[in-house]
Amino acid sequence: MGYDLSITRDPIWTGRPGCSLTLEEWFNVIQRDDELCFALSSEPRKYPSCDAEWLAHPKPEEAPHGTFFVWGGGDVTCKYPDEHQMIKMVRISRKLNAIVIGDNGERYDLDENGKLVVHDESTPPPSPRPVTYGIGCNPCEKFTKAVAASKTPDGLMFYQWYLGLITAVNAMRYEDGKSVMTFPLTPEFIREDQIFLAQYCQEHPERLFHQAALALLQLRLARCGS
Structure with missing residues (x-):
């Protein structure tokens, strides 16, 4: 047991999306900082130091x-850092676009005068809400009007946006080793999708189209057994 301070980029604590620190980034900091050097392990031939x-x-x-x-x-x-080490860790964290967190979730930073300050963040910040782009940001009411005005291309654009969402979800599922969704995009299948979207948007005109698309996505996932 002990008290540890960590430089981290974990989204749970930073509250922003991103990747963990990489060994390459850490090595780059060590090599560029004249105050740091690699610490040799007791058996450098078998266990080179990180x-x-x-x-x-x-x-x-x-x-x-x-x-x-x-x-x-x-x-x-x-482990068991003193104030000098805490300050150095904050300075290192800024080079890595990271933060410094204690065992109890408290966050360490420096004020404008370079003095150490501690913020109580024992509860991780909420994850940022996903940002939606494109025509899917429009209210369902607009989709309903686009479908009613069959001479405009907007209805097709909404459905193409939904297919883009499916493509993005499939890419993430593939990266996670999960099965991807494959659909027979026949006229009958597309018509079934459009009926679902139209009914959802008629019942919820105040919601955004991406919510209708997500509802249809959940339906398709359930039918795929995913």
């Missing part, structure tokens, strides 16, 4: 567990 030693600690003899920053699981961690 950790760093901070050479510029003002009082290294007083650091409880040395002046090391340890790599692991996409984070950079320091």
Whole structure:
């Protein structure tokens, strides 16, 4: 047990989408920062180091567990850090577009004068709401009018947007090792989709079209057994 401080880019704590830190990024920081060097392991031939030693600690003899920053699981961690190490970690985190989090969820930062400040964030921030683009942002009422005015191409554009959504979901399912949805886009099948979308939008004119598209997507997923 102990108290650890971590440099992280985990979306659970940052509240923004993104990837975890990579070893390449961490190595780049070590190589470019004159205050850091690679910390050799006890068996460098078998276990090359991914950790760093901070050479510029003002009082290294007083650091409880040395002046090391340890790599692991996409984070950079320091055990029992003193204030000097905390400040250095915040400065490193800014180079990595990351944040510094304590064991209890508190967030460490620097004020405009370079002094350490702590924010209580024991509860992770809510994930940002997904952003929708394109014609799917329009209210269902507009789709209903487009379908009624059969001479306009808007009705087709709405359905093409829905197919784009299916394509994006399939891409994510493929990356996750899940089965993808395959549909026979026959006139009968497309007509069934359009009837569902039209009925949904007539019942919920105040909602956005992307909500109708998601409802249809859930129906198709259920029928696929996914």
